[in-house]
Amino acid sequence: MNTFPDPRTSRRFTVSSSATRWLGQTVEIGMVPVLVLVALYLPFAYFVIPESNALHLSLFGINLIGQIMCFALLALALDLVWGYAGILSLGHGIFFGIGGYLMAIYLLNGAYAETHVLPDFLQYMGASDFPAAWKIFSRLDVTILLTMVVTTLVAGVFGFVTFRSRINGVYLSIITQALTYALMLLLFINDVGFGGNNGMTGFTSLAGYKLAGVTTQIGLAVCSCLLLVAAYVGARYLARSSFGRALIAVRDDEARMRFLGYRTHTLKLFAWCLSAVLAALAGMLYVPQVGIVNPTIVSPELSVEIAVWVAIGGRGTLIGAIVGAIVVNGLKFWLTAQLPAVWPFILAGVTLVIVVYFSNGVWGSFKAAGSESKGGRQ
Amino acid sequence: MINFRQIFLTIACLVLVWVTPARAAPAAAASRAALLTSFCATDGDKAAALGQLVEVVVSPNAQDRAWAGRIVDAIRNGALVCGTGGHVTIQGSPALDAVSLQPSVAATADSPYVPSIVMMRKLAVASAEMDLFAPQQDTRSAAARQVDKFFALLDPAIVARAIKQERDPDTATVLTLALAKRGLNSNVQADRLAAIKAVAEVPSETARTALANFATQDSVRSDPVVLAAVHRAILRMDTWLSFGKVFSILFSGLSYAGVLLLTALGLSIVFGLMGVINLAHGEFIMIGAYSTYLVERLMQAHLPGLFDAYIFVAIPVAFVICAVCGMLLEFFVIRFLYRRPLETLLATWAISIALIKLIQVLFGSQNVEFITPGFLNGGMQVAPGFFVTFNRIFAIVLALLIFAATFALIRFTKLGLLMRATTQLRDTARCLGVPAERVDRIAFGLGAGLAGLAGVVLTQIASVNPSMGTGFVVDSFMVVVLGGAGSLAGTVVSSLALGEINQFIEPFYGAVAAKVVVLLMIVLIIQKRPQGLFALKTRV
Numbered sequence: 035m036n037t038f039p040d041p042r043t044s045r046r047f048t049v050s051s052s053a054t055r056w057l058g059q060t061v062e063i064g065m066v067p068v069l070v071l072v073a074l075y076l077p078f079a080y081f082v083i084p085e086s087n088a089l090h091l092s093l094f095g096i097n098l099i100g101q102i103m104c105f106a107l108l109a110l111a112l113d114l115v116w117g118y119a120g121i122l123s124l125g126h127g128i129f130f131g132i133g134g135y136l137m138a139i140y141l142l143n144g145a146y147a148e149t150h151v152l153p154d155f156l157q158y159m160g161a162s163d164f165p166a167a168w169k170i171f172s173r174l175d176v177t178i179l180l181t182m183v184v185t186t187l188v189a190g191v192f193g194f195v196t197f198r199s200r201i202n203g204v205y206l207s208i209i210t211q212a213l214t215y216a217l218m219l220l221l222f223i224n225d226v227g228f229g230g231n232n233g234m235t236g237f238t239s240l241a242g243y244k245l246a247g248v249t250t251q252i253g254l255a256v257c258s259c260l261l262l263v264a265a266y267v268g269a270r271y272l273a274r275s276s277f278g279r280a281l282i283a284v285r286d287d288e289a290r291m292r293f294l295g296y297r298t299h300t301l302k303l304f305a306w307c308l309s310a311v312l313a314a315l316a317g318m319l320y321v322p323q324v325g326i327v328n329p330t331i332v333s334p335e336l337s338v339e340i341a342v343w344v345a346i347g348g349r350g351t352l353i354g355a356i357v358g359a360i361v362v363n364g365l366k367f368w369l370t371a372q373l374p375a376v377w378p379f380i381l382a383g384v385t386l387v388i389v390v391y392f393s394n395g396v397w398g399s400f401k402a403a404g405s406e407s408k409g410g411r412q
Numbered sequence: 413m414i415n416f417r418q419i420f421l422t423i424a425c426l427v428l429v430w431v432t433p434a435r436a437a438p439a440a441a442a443s444r445a446a447l448l449t450s451f452c453a454t455d456g457d458k459a460a461a462l463g464q465l466v467e468v469v470v471s472p473n474a475q476d477r478a479w480a481g482r483i484v485d486a487i488r489n490g491a492l493v494c495g496t497g498g499h500v501t502i503q504g505s506p507a508l509d510a511v512s513l514q515p516s517v518a519a520t521a522d523s524p525y526v527p528s529i530v531m532m533r534k535l536a537v538a539s540a541e542m543d544l545f546a547p548q549q550d551t552r553s554a555a556a557r558q559v560d561k562f563f564a565l566l567d568p569a570i571v572a573r574a575i576k577q578e579r580d581p582d583t584a585t586v587l588t589l590a591l592a593k594r595g596l597n598s599n600v601q602a603d604r605l606a607a608i609k610a611v612a613e614v615p616s617e618t619a620r621t622a623l624a625n626f627a628t629q630d631s632v633r634s635d636p637v638v639l640a641a642v643h644r645a646i647l648r649m650d651t652w653l654s655f656g657k658v659f660s661i662l663f664s665g666l667s668y669a670g671v672l673l674l675t676a677l678g679l680s681i682v683f684g685l686m687g688v689i690n691l692a693h694g695e696f697i698m699i700g701a702y703s704t705y706l707v708e709r710l711m712q713a714h715l716p717g718l719f720d721a722y723i724f725v726a727i728p729v730a731f732v733i734c735a736v737c738g739m740l741l742e743f744f745v746i747r748f749l750y751r752r753p754l755e756t757l758l759a760t761w762a763i764s765i766a767l768i769k770l771i772q773v774l775f776g777s778q779n780v781e782f783i784t785p786g787f788l789n790g791g792m793q794v795a796p797g798f799f800v801t802f803n804r805i806f807a808i809v810l811a812l813l814i815f816a817a818t819f820a821l822i823r824f825t826k827l828g829l830l831m832r833a834t835t836q837l838r839d840t841a842r843c844l845g846v847p848a849e850r851v852d853r854i855a856f857g858l859g860a861g862l863a864g865l866a867g868v869v870l871t872q873i874a875s876v877n878p879s880m881g882t883g884f885v886v887d888s889f890m891v892v893v894l895g896g897a898g899s900l901a902g903t904v905v906s907s908l909a910l911g912e913i914n915q916f917i918e919p920f921y922g923a924v925a926a927k928v929v930v931l932l933m934i935v936l937i938i939q940k941r942p943q944g945l946f947a948l949k950t951r952v
Contacts, residue, residue, distance in 0.1 A: 122754040199939045204689045204753050208889040209935065215886050216931050219924040334886075338691075338761050345758050375773065382766035389759045390748045 058401050062270070062353050066263055072099070073259035077252050093251060097323055100255030102363045104320040107262045109343045109359035110352060111312035114269055116341065117350030118278060119305045120285030121202065125210030127337035128217055129310040131327075132185050133317025135221075135228060138327040139168050140177040141237035141245070147172070148238050155229040165227070174241045181318060182311050189310035190303065197299035197306070202288070214334050221329035233328025240322050251323070258319045262356070265312055269352055272308075281305055282350075342381070346388050348395025357397060444479065444511045445500075451487075452494035452525070463567055466538050481542055483510060488535045493524045537562045544574040544587070553583040560590040568594065585614045589622060596626050604638050612645035620649050656798035661915050667804035667873060669911025670811030674866035675884065676891035676903050677818055678859025684898015685835045685855050688746060688756045692764040693888065694881025696860045699737060700730040700867025701876040702771060705780050712783070720785040723868065727810075730864040738860025742853045764882075771878040779875045788872060803872040810869055818862065819900060831855055835898050887914075894934050896944025906945060 076099065079091040091099075108130055115121045142153055146164050156164070171177045192213075196206060224230035243250040272278050284291050284298045291298050321327045330336070340359075347358020362381070369377045392399045451461035465480045482502075486492045491503040492510065500510035503524055509516035527535060536558065543555030556574075559566050571591050578584040588610060595607025611619050626632060627642045679693050704726040711722040741763060749756045784803065791801035822828035833841040834851050842848045867881075874880065891910055895902030910930055917926035937945070 116754075120754075122757065124757070195935065195939065199942050201938060201942055204683075204687070204757065205893060205938075205942075207754065207757055208689060208893060209931075209938075212886050212890055212931050215883075216924070216928045219927060223922070223924055334882075335765075338758070342758055342761070345755065375769075378765050378769040382762040382769075385762035386745065386759055389755045389762070390745055393752060393755060 054401070054403060065353055065356065066267060069259055069263045069266070073256045073263070076255050076259070080248070080252060093248060096252055096255050098367060100251070100258045100323045101320060102360055102367075103255065103258035103262050104316045104323070105340075105343070105363050106356045106359040107258070107265055107316040107319075108313050108340055109347070109355040110262070110265055110269060111309040111316065112340050113344050113349055113352055113355035114273075114309045114312070115302075115305055116344060117352070117355070118273055118281045118285060119302050120288075121302060121306065122207045122341060123210045123306075123309075124207045124334065124337050124341060125214040126309070126313050126340050127214050127332045127334075128210075129185050129189065129313035130317040130320070130336075131217065131221075131329075131332035132188065133181055133314030134321040134327045134331050135234070135317075136171060136177060136181045136184065136314075137318040137321045138234040138237070140171040140174065141240065141322060142234060143168060143172045144240070145236055145238040153229070153234065153236055155224065155232060155234070158224070159227065178315075178318065181314050185310050185314040186307050189307045193303045193306040194299075197302050200299075211334050211337065214332055214337050218329045218332045218334070221332065229328070231329060233326055235326040237322065237325060245322060245325070254319060254323050258323070261315060261319065265315075266352060266356065273352060277301070277304075342385050344395075346384060346395055348398030348401075351395070351397045351401065354395045354397035358395065448483070448500045448510055452500055462534055462538050466541050466567065466570055477542075479513065481539075482513060484535065484539050484542065486510070487525065487527060488532070488539065490524050490526050533562060537566055541567060541570050541574070544571070545577070549580050549583070552578070553580060553586070556583045556586040556590070560586050560593075563590040563593040563597075566590060566594060585616055585619070588614045589616075589619055593622060596622075601635065601638060604632075604635075605641055608638070608641045608645050612648055617653070620646060620653065623649070659798040661919065662912065663798070663800060664804065665912035665915035666908075667807045668915055669908045670808045671866050671869050671873070671884075672887060672891055672907040672911050673811050673815060673904060674862055674869065675888040676895070676907050677815065677900070678862035679885075679888050680892045680895065680897055680899065680903045681822075681831070681855055682859040683892055685831060686746070686750060686852055687753045687897075688749070689753065689760075689889070689892075690746075690856075690859070691757055691760040691885070692741065692767060693760075693859070693863050694883075694885030695764045695767040696734045696738065696863035696881070697867040697870065697884060698771060698876075698878060698881040699767070700734050700864030701871050701880065702775060702780075702867075703730040703733045703864065704868045704871045705775075705782065705876065708782060719783075720787060723785050723788070723806075723872070726868050726871075727865065730868045731861040734864025734867075735857040735861035739853050739857040741860070742856040746856065747849065747852070768878045768882075775878070777878055779877045782871050782876065784872060807869045807873055810865070814862065814865055815904065818858075821858075822900065827851075827854065890930065890934055892944075894937060894944055896941075896946040899944070899946040902944055902946030 076091065076096050079089060080093065080096060083090045108126065111129075112123060112126050115123055143164070146152065152161060152164065171180065196209070201209065220226055221228050222231050228234065237245050239245050240250060240254075243253070245251075273281075280291070280296060280301055284296070284301055288298050317331070339362075343359040343362050344355045345358070346362060347356065348354025362384075366377060366381070369380065388395060394402050447461060447464055451465075462484075465484055483492070486502045493501045493503055493507075501516060502508040502510055502513075506515040508514065540555040540558035540562075543551050544559065546552055546555070559571065568591060571587055575584050575587045575591070578587065592607040592611040595603045595610065598604060598607070608623070611623055623642055623646050627639065627646070632638050632642065675693065675697060678696075679690065683689055704723070707726040707729050708722045711719050711725065741760075745759050745763065746756060749759060788803045788806055791799055791804075822831060830841070830846050830851050831854075833844075833846055834848050838848055870876070870880070870884075887910065888907075891903060891907045894910065895904075895906035913930055913933070914923075914926045917929055921929075
């Protein structure tokens with residue numbers, strides 16, 4: 035069965051009416067300087083602009099922007115596999131979680147080196163010393179490298195096994211969701227050794243900087259912005275390369291690509307692993323900014339929500355994923371404070387309307403409006 | 413539904429009331445007086461007299477029973493006054509004559525009888541022994557535990573009689589054990605051997621511990637005959653107990669599989685027919701459970717006489733409510749998304765969070781309490797260590813009936829034919845005039861209704877709260893993935909397999925390990941059979 039038959043998204047490279055096309059191009063490229071400007075604005079807004087000015091940002095606000103940037107990166111990662119390879123993963127929280135938990139182990143290493151007090155959950159487990167395996171994560175560069183290796187391995191094994199046996203579409207989505215659920219249950223157990231449902235917290239410093247310090251927090255938010263920019267540029271380059279086009283072809287008709295001699299599962303596997311690593315990096319930046327990691331980070335709800343951000347923004351457009359994540363999370367932070375009971379209904383309603391009536395999301399619909407061709411292969 | 417057990421009890425009581433006066437006249441006032449006198453005699457054997465009192469309680473005469481119970485209570489409360497001249501009264505206002513229980517003048521000069529500590533214990537056992545014959549099962553089982561605690565003081569003849577009458581297997585076991593413990597502590601080898609044999613007859617964990625403790629006593633270790641008998645008995649019991657354990661696990665796995673089957677059936681039909689996975693399926697379970705809750709509340713308020721029948725009323729109600737909800741969902745959302753199954757996941761997820769939140773707002777997020785219908789309360793012991801609860805039997809039977817009905821619907825009705833045709837070759841079926849859209853809608857409603865029925869069943873075996881569906885539905889997805897979409901046989905086999913495997917791993921390695929193992933197993937099986945175990949032959 036054709037799982038991705040919507041003709042309009044697959045006609046990205048056809049001729050569009052010049053005005054919207056020009057606008058679309060401008061926004062897509064303009065996203066880079068805008069995000070860089072945001073990154074530069076953050077320290078400026080805190081240190082230079084006086085508090086009385088409306089443009090001043092509190093540390094809380096900056097922290098929030100940093101977190102949202104991490105979510106945007108996560109959404110970008112999902113868009114790479116969903117929008118371009120047609121793999122809807124409802125388990126990207128797993129990779130986000132791997133990054134988050136490994137980063138937390140690194141941060142705990144630092145905290146232990148400073149205070150020589152074991153984290154509570156290790157004491158409850160009866161450990162007298164920091165676990166030897168965790169000491170590997172005592173340096174930031176090693177941790178980042180190892181996280182990427184671990185994520186690639188996990189994603190690689192899962193992807194190899196599933197893509198090779200041609201599991202796709204809804205099947206793959208449910209299996210990834212079940213895996214997420216299982217991992218969350220696993221992490222909830224205290225004996226597994228990752229802090230149970232309290233998770234890990236009590237971090238003190240990151241690469242020698244006090245984690246609670248203003249500069250560190252602003253630095254992390256800026257890093258999140260810049261990493262998002264880098265990932266966006268890289269993903270856009272990749273999407274427009276021959277690899278990206280092959281990926282789109284696999285999405286639209288995998289069987290035909292296979293008959294043409296492409297190793298479709300290798301293509302998908304590469305995109306899958308890349309996306310997983312991006313998600314893990316997002317998790318690594320997210321955890322020091324919220325100061326805690328617990329099993330809710332791999333809850334099935336969060337994983338589905340990532341897909342919702344992408345769907346609202348518009349899948350297969352990269353920019354849509356970023357915009358969707360930023361808008362939805364911004365609204366969420368704002369509304370859960372104002373009207374906590376109403377937020378789920380709003381999210382559900384928006385999701386429904388977008389999915390049912392604007393299947394290409396906000397950005398995708400905008401671009402499709404400029405596309406001259408209607409209908410097509412169905 | 414009328415409570416058969418209660419009717420039986422009522423009839424039994426009526427028969428008793430009619431029959432007993434004819435069989436035994438109330439003990440003469442003279443014999444009552446004699447009993448009291450022998451109790452009051454300063455150097456009389458008070459224990460023997462107490463035994464006689466208990467005998468009276470056990471007697472088939474209701475008046476005598478009430479009298480002796482009253483007297484034992486009075487003794488325990490220190491209210492029995494052994495007056496001079498054999499006039500025994502019960503203190504209080506007004507004071508009562510102990511023989512006739514009529515008001516009488518108390519001999520104020522006399523002080524009441526104060527039982528010693530030993531006597532107090534004997535009295536406790538005596539009143540517990542009386543309670544063994546009470547009509548209420550709760551009283552009897554509490555009394556049995558009391559008797560077991562003071563097994564050295566019990567009266568073997570009375571307890572043996574109680575065991576014979578006991579209808580509850582648990583209570584009978586406790587009593588048998590208490591009797592056997594008394595035998596074990598005797599100094600006569602024959603008594604001990606008989607007691608070991610008696611314990612071996614009622615295998616249970618407590619009996620096993622009792623025997624194991626017994627085997628460590630010095631007096632036993634020095635007696636090779638008794639020791640060998642104990643070891644034989646323990647071995648025999650272990651075999652029984654492990655059998656019981658395996659069967660219990662199989663049984664609870666079966667009931668879990670039953671609910672899984674109901675949930676997965678609807679999911680599988682819809683997935684096979686439309687290629688749509690409904691993430692809100694779990695919420696239909698929840699709606700079914702809450703419909704049951706409403707029915708229960710309404711029946712309690714307006715039809716208390718037929719309260720126990722609420723579960724049967726809830727079955728059609730939950731089915732219809734859920735089916736209507738399902739059809740509405742299909743009409744307003746799903747039908748726009750036919751060619752885009754991945755987006756259906758997101759749309760139905762949105763529906764599911766909205767539904768959960770809605771129920772939270774309406775009913776609160778904590779568990780709602782159900783009153784189990786009387787006939788589903790309790791259970792029976794099929795074999796030692798294998799206890800079958802009625803609510804789980806209900807779940808299994810209901811699941812089987814509903815599955816049979818669904819099977820018949822799909823196999824033998826015109827609607828079923830159309831559904832099968834649409835599942836196999838949608839476009840050709842449409843060309844031949846099958847109203848595929850309407851078939852879809854009905855099938856979706858059917859699937860939702862089945863999930864609602866699963867909710868009805870779950871009210872009896874699990875807790876009901878707004879998010880009860882989310883965890884459960886992941887398992888049902890796995891059933892569909894493993895069994896193959898749209899295949900009834902596959903759904904049955906895989907829900908049985910998953911239900912049993914879950915329950916077998918859970919007691920040893922925990923619920924999470926069970927989930928993880930099942931998941932890995934499915935991923936491995938899918939390697940060999942990507943479309944599930946029982947893939948339908950469809951032509952696309």
